[in-house]
């Protein structure tokens with residue numbers, strides 16, 4: 001494929017935007033080459049500035065679970081835009097989407113809307129600290145919770161791809177309150193709790209990890225965290241920015257039947273507009289300003305366009321009884337097809353999958369945590385990435401990313417993808 005126009009657009013962007021991108025994961029640093037500029041998208045397909053059509057497996061990194069330019073979402077946004085795009089005053093649609101989210105997700109009474117997943121996680125941790133009166137937090141190596149200071153300690157995907165897991169600019173003072181455990185390893189959590197008695201406010205986790213590739217929790221892991229939290233007056237925060245409204249209507253809490261104290265949302269909940277949210281039971285949420293002392297605010301929070309897009313999206317997901325089943329079936333079909341052709345071509349690999357999240361790791365070890373995820377062969381990944389791209393299949397330009405399956409993908413698209421994978425390695 002030819003990327004003349006994309007290359008020119010990227011060169012122009014690099015002059016005025018650091019690295020030419022507004023978020024590092026969009027750069028092609030890990031795989032080489034220049035990012036593709038997208039012109040428009042519809043359903044499962046991207047149309048780039050060079051006239052190529054690509055089958056999209058990133059889908060804005062998750063939000064477009066029903067495909068691009070999904071009509072009910074587009075209609076809702078267009079209709080709202082005619083009536084004013086921001087007021088800084090309450091609007092009815094904020095209550096409507098809040099009621100719907102509260103009805104879909106277990107264990108939450110109230111929800112506060114913000115503008116990104118980063119803000120959701122940052123605010124959730126502040127709330128947990130305010131509620132418990134304790135300072136320290138536990139996070140897991142390879143989990144990503146946005147780019148706020150406390151979380152840039154061995155964060156996954158973007159931060160790992162770019163080799164700066166501990167970013168300059170994060171102070172030692174902040175970093176010392178973030179304790180690092182290993183995913184799927186309960187004893188690493190127990191050791192931290194024992195060494196920091198009565199100091200830990202919360203454990204924050206991606207209950208199905210998606211930012212070091214897709215890594216499911218092993219049996220008993222989330223349940224074990226729940227028990228540890230209950231025994232030590234620690235709040236359990238599920239960062240469902242990626243998994244919420246994707247793996248099930250009620251997210252991972254519903255999927256695995258484990259209760260969180262605070263849940264963070266982003267991505268799907270905004271239907272493709274900038275939205276995040278965090279939610280909990282009344283006792284916790286009532287600590288938030290203006291009801292309680294924990295401050296949190298936002299000029300554009302609950303923005304009517306964003307709320308209209310999110311409300312339309314959640315309604316579709318709530319009303320379609322089979323959508324999560326269909327998504328899981330498509331993903332399983334892709335998994336089996338990719339595994340078959342990789343095996344036939346003698347390519348060492350492991351594929352992880354939960355619902356509509358899937359990732360291919362070029363290593364034979366089970367990928368269960370950050371250490372095993374980091375072992376994948378990056379040279380094979382680069383070959384794979386560019387080989388797929390040349391055949392019109394757009395996957396994330398990093399081995400640490402999950403693919404996001406959308407309901408707009410047809411089985412014909414999946415077959416093309418499997419055939420393309422075969423062609424890369426044959």
Ligand SMILES: *Cc1c(COP(=O)(O)O)cnc(C)c1O
Pocket residue numbers: 115116117118119121144145146147206210211239240241242266267276
């Ligand atoms: C994407 C993501 C975030 C950050 O959300 P932004 O909207 O990019 O700030 C936080 N947590 C998880 C699990 C994510 O996947």
